[in-house]
Amino acid sequence: MNRPAPPVLVVGGGPVGLTVANLLAAYGVQVVLVERNPATSDEAKAISLDDESLRTLHTAGLADAVLDIVVPGTGTRYYDRKGRPLFHARGPQPYRLGHPFKNQFAQPELERVLLDALKSRPEADVRFSTELVDVHNDPSGSRVLVGLRRTGEESSAPEAEEFSWVLGCDGGRSTLRELLGIGMTGERHDQVWLVADTTGDHHDERYGMHHGTPGRPTVIVPGRGGRCRYEFLLHPGEGTKGEADFETIRRLVAPYREITEDQVERSTNYTFNAVVADRWRDGRCLLLGDAAHMMPPFAGQGLNSGVRDAANVAWKICEVWHGRADQRLLDTYEQERAPHARAVVTYSQRLGDVVMTTDRRRALVRDIAVRSLLRTPPGRRYLTGMRFRPPARHDRGLVSGTHPLTGGILPQPRVLVPPSLKPRMLDDVLGRGFALLAVDVPGAAWQRFDGPDWRDLAWPLRRIDVFLGDRLPIAHPGRYAIADADGRLEEALATARNRFVLVKPDRYVAAVMKPDDIAAVSSMLRSVLT
Numbered sequence: 001m002n003r004p005a006p007p008v009l010v011v012g013g014g015p016v017g018l019t020v021a022n023l024l025a026a027y028g029v030q031v032v033l034v035e036r037n038p039a040t041s042d043e044a045k046a047i048s049l050d051d052e053s054l055r056t057l058h059t060a061g062l063a064d065a066v067l068d069i070v071v072p073g074t075g076t077r078y079y080d081r082k083g084r085p086l087f088h089a090r091g092p093q094p095y096r097l098g099h100p101f102k103n104q105f106a107q108p109e110l111e112r113v114l115l116d117a118l119k120s121r122p123e124a125d126v127r128f129s130t131e132l133v134d135v136h137n138d139p140s141g142s143r144v145l146v147g148l149r150r151t152g153e154e155s156s157a158p159e160a161e162e163f164s165w166v167l168g169c170d171g172g173r174s175t176l177r178e179l180l181g182i183g184m185t186g187e188r189h190d191q192v193w194l195v196a197d198t199t200g201d202h203h204d205e206r207y208g209m210h211h212g213t214p215g216r217p218t219v220i221v222p223g224r225g226g227r228c229r230y231e232f233l234l235h236p237g238e239g240t241k242g243e244a245d246f247e248t249i250r251r252l253v254a255p256y257r258e259i260t261e262d263q264v265e266r267s268t269n270y271t272f273n274a275v276v277a278d279r280w281r282d283g284r285c286l287l288l289g290d291a292a293h294m295m296p297p298f299a300g301q302g303l304n305s306g307v308r309d310a311a312n313v314a315w316k317i318c319e320v321w322h323g324r325a326d327q328r329l330l331d332t333y334e335q336e337r338a339p340h341a342r343a344v345v346t347y348s349q350r351l352g353d354v355v356m357t358t359d360r361r362r363a364l365v366r367d368i369a370v371r372s373l374l375r376t377p378p379g380r381r382y383l384t385g386m387r388f389r390p391p392a393r394h395d396r397g398l399v400s401g402t403h404p405l406t407g408g409i410l411p412q413p414r415v416l417v418p419p420s421l422k423p424r425m426l427d428d429v430l431g432r433g434f435a436l437l438a439v440d441v442p443g444a445a446w447q448r449f450d451g452p453d454w455r456d457l458a459w460p461l462r463r464i465d466v467f468l469g470d471r472l473p474i475a476h477p478g479r480y481a482i483a484d485a486d487g488r489l490e491e492a493l494a495t496a497r498n499r500f501v502l503v504k505p506d507r508y509v510a511a512v513m514k515p516d517d518i519a520a521v522s523s524m525l526r527s528v529l530t
Contacts, residue, residue, distance in 0.1 A: 005321050006143055007032050007125070009163040011132050011176050013040060015107065016289035016306035017169030018114035022060040023314035025123040027432065029321050032163070033124065036131040036151050036170075040111035044195045044266045046303035047104055047221050047229055048073075048208070051091075052392070053307040054099035055412060055507065058427060062117055063099070069109045071224055072100035075386070076208045076300075078355060078370075081363040083213060086370050089386045098412035098425050102300065104208070104223050106197065108266075133158045135166060135179050137283030141327075144284045165317055166285045169306070172273065174291035180282045186275030186345065189296070192234045192241060196249050196267040198259060201228035208300070210355050214363045217356035219298075220256070227265070230256070231297075233356065239269045272296045274349050276342050280334040284327070286313060292338075295345040298352040299389065305341055308392065312337050315432075315505035324459045325529045332397035332528065336508075343390035351388075394508050400524045403512035405496055410507050413488030418475045423485045430503060433460040434510075437501040439493050440468050443476060445500075448515060453522040457529055466493060 010021045013035030024031045049070060057063050075090040091101035118124045127148075134147030144166045147158030168176030177184075203222035211218040219231040232252045239248055244267040253259050273294045280287045289306030313333055319325035357363050373379030382388065394407040414423040429435075438446065446463065454461075463479040468490045473481035484490050493501065500513040502521065511521045 005030075005323075006162050006164045008317055008321065009034065009144070009146060009161075009166045011166065011168050012170035012174075012289075012291070013037070013111070013115070013126075013128065014169060014171060014289070015046065015110055015114065015303055016310055017167070018111060018118055019056065019060070019307055020167055020169060020288060020310035020314050021124060022062060022114060022118050022121070023056070023310060024317060025118065025121040026060045027314060027318035029123060029318050031124050032127065033118065034127045034130040034132065034148060036129070036175075038129045038151075040108065040115055042108050042266060044197050044229070044268055045107045046110075047107065047223075048300035048304070049103045049105055049110075049307075050300070050304045051095075051097040051099040051101050052409065053304050054103065055097050055427065056307050056311040058098070058425075059311070059432060059505075060117075062114065065113050065117065066105075066110065069113060069224070070103040070105040071206055071222070073102040073104050074100075074207045075102050076210060077205075079209065079211045079213075080367040080370075081212055081214055081360070083211060086212075086367065087374060087380075087383045088207065090384055092385045092387070093411075096411050097409070098414075098427065102208070104206075104221050106223060106227060107303075132170070132175050132179070135176060135285060137285065138162075141283065164284065164321055167313065167317075168285065168287045168291045169289050169310075170291055172290040172294050174287065176285060177277060177287055177291050180285060182282065182287070183278045184273075184275040184294075185278055186273065186294075187349070188273045188275070189271055192239055192269050192271055193231055193297075194234055194239060194244050194248065194252065194267070194269050195229065195231045196244060196253070197223075197227065197229050197265040198253070198263050199226055199265055200259075200263045201226050201257060203228045203256075210298070212355050212357065212363060212366065214358050214360045216252075217358065233358070234269065241269050241271050243267075244269050274345050276338070276345060280338060281330065286330065286333060288313060293341040293345060296348040296352045298356060299344065299348040301344050301348060305344055308340070309333075309337055311506040318505075319459055319529070329398070329528045336394040336397035336399075339395065340390060340392050347388075347390050398504060398510050398524070398528060400511040400521045401513070401517060403496070403499075405493075405501065405509045405512050408509055410501075410503050410509055411488065411492040412507070413492060414485040415482040415489055416473055416485050417480070417482055418473050421472075426482070426489075427507065429462075429464060429480055429482055430507070431460075431462045433462060433505055435462045435464055435503040437464050437466050437493070437496075437503065438479075439466045439496045439499055439501060441465075441498060441500065445515065446479070448518050453519065453526070457522075457525060459529060468493065468497065 007030035010033040078086045129151045149158040208221040217233045221229040276293045288309040465481045467483040473483035475481040502510040
């Protein structure tokens with residue numbers, strides 16, 4: 001009998017590490033998570049989860065638990081140099097991916113929810129106060145040799161263990177990245193910002209507020225139960241990186257509220273970087289989240305980019321770990337994720353330069369330009385729909401063809417599923433593996449997927465007939481069927497009518513196929529999956 005694959009090691013117990021560990025366990029992969037600290041973090045860090053991140057957590061069975069601790073938000077409102085509202089960025093379409101577009105939360109609460117879920121999974125082994133001290137890819141290419149040690153026991157020899165893969169989710173000062181000798185390229189900023197998470201606050205807005213006042217750029221993000229985050233750009237001499245001073249907090253918060261010291265849950269002074277790791281994979285070791293990329297906070301995409309990494313990596317590790325794919329599949333991780341991560345790093349920098357500028361002339365030009373754009377329907381859609389944000393696409397990797405849907409994330413409308421016809425979220429029908437959608441395709445066309453090119457692929461493939469328009473879905477043996485519940489399904493797939501759409505487990509579209517394209521897509525899949 002074949003020896004079972006060793007477990008996967010996740011280094012780092014922050015939100016990205018906990019997310020990828022939960023995903024792996026949900027996929028039936030044995031996983032060990034180590035964290036050098038004795039417990040989850042209580043620091044003022046990430047505060048915004050977008051709709052794509054919630055969709056990923058739904059895949060892991062965690063969306064309901066996470067929704068209990070977030071504010072289902074309505075985006076971000078931007079204010080001009082004099083404190084007047086400029087525009088409200090709500091995103092391209094409400095619930096386009098099945099969840100609220102932007103959601104405020106407290107990171108310590110999110111980590112507790114993710115950790116509780118992980119501890120309940122029999123596939124997971126969670127070890128706090130444990131640090132990575134050594135790592136080597138085995139020459140055979142089939143495993144990783146790792147040295148682990150209890151935190152604070154530097155005099156003791158590390159305990160040697162072997163793992164099938166090692167995922168570095170250990171933050172900007174990643175030990176795994178340093179042990180592998182991987183550098184980071186980009187810019188380091190010396191601006192100091194004060195961030196304070198407060199209680200007893202009167203703000204009840206369901207959106208973040210970016211105040212572009214040159215004299216004091218400020219961010220305010222209300223939370224649940226009277227919580228509110230304040231962030232202020234500090235002037236020279238007002239503070240250095242590290243612990244925040246309460247008197248400074250009180251003075252800066254004074255225009256918005258009175259505050260006492262016990263109403264400051266957590267606070268710090270921080271600087272930020274805009275850097276990307278020079279490579280994301282070394283043998284069977286991969287970098288995720290801040291270990292792979294760090295960005296300014298103004299776009300709220302730091303954690304969300306890490307969750308995208310987790311969604312991309314987890315299903316690929318699953319396929320390789322279960323023996324259904326070659327490890328070459330993991331080469332597509334950096335190909336698919338790095339271009340978007342770099343684009344978001346650049347976008348976050350530019351957004352900060354414009355929205356949070358301290359230059360009064362630049363702020364004036366910004367305000368005039370924005371108000372001019374808002375006078376035209378295209379300009380208004382561009383700003384309020386946040387079309388200035390880089391779209392997440394896979395232009396390389398596991399993709400084939402040039403159809404507009406290819407490489408992008410599949411929207412998630414509600415669909416009707418027989419026999420009950422009760423509206424359900426699309427992902428509940430897609431399942432956790434690959435899905436092949438036949439969009440208004442005659443049933444006989446499925447025979448093209450019964451040949452050896454597709455039959456020999458070992459990975460699970462869910463076949464789904466898609467009925468557009470106001471029609472009932474008719475299920476056939478061996479296939480699911482879905483119909484449009486409210487017009488959103490047709491809106492999402494109208495351009496794919498009479499075609500097959502291959503959807504990857506992370507919900508990105510691998511290919512949109514006419515009959516003549518099927519052989520080429522099969523060849524692409526076989527090159528990495530067998």
